[in-house]
Amino acid sequence: MPHLDYLRRLVTLLSATMIGGMIILIILFVIRFQQDILNVPPEITLPSGVTPIAFTQTRDWYAVVTQENKILLFTPKGKLFQTVEITQ
Structure with a gap:
């Protein structure tokens, strides 16, 4: 057939x-x-002992989520302008 x-x-x-x-x-x-490599821009200098686990960016700022449960916000020039503590 x-x-x-x-x-x-x-x-x-x-x-x-x-x-x-x-x-x-x-x-x-x-x-x-x-x-596993997290590509953080070279303008950003992380504080000593900080381990980044996530990164995002907008036109106005960069955000780095750390293993220590903090979000570090940076200007486009790399200046830290705010730290947000994450509580569960």
Whole structure:
């Protein structure tokens, strides 16, 4: 039956495409989550003993979240202008 052969080929092609897509997704996740380096701009000088765990920026300020449960806010020139203590 030619219709069944055609259907079998379509199912095989779809299965191969799905398997390939899953392999690509897994590889991308592994590559993305292996990057532990936090790129803080060179203008920012963190206080001694501070370990950054997250970083974000806007046009007007930079924010660094530290392992010590603080958010440090910096101007674009790198001057610390506010520290926010995080309490749980």
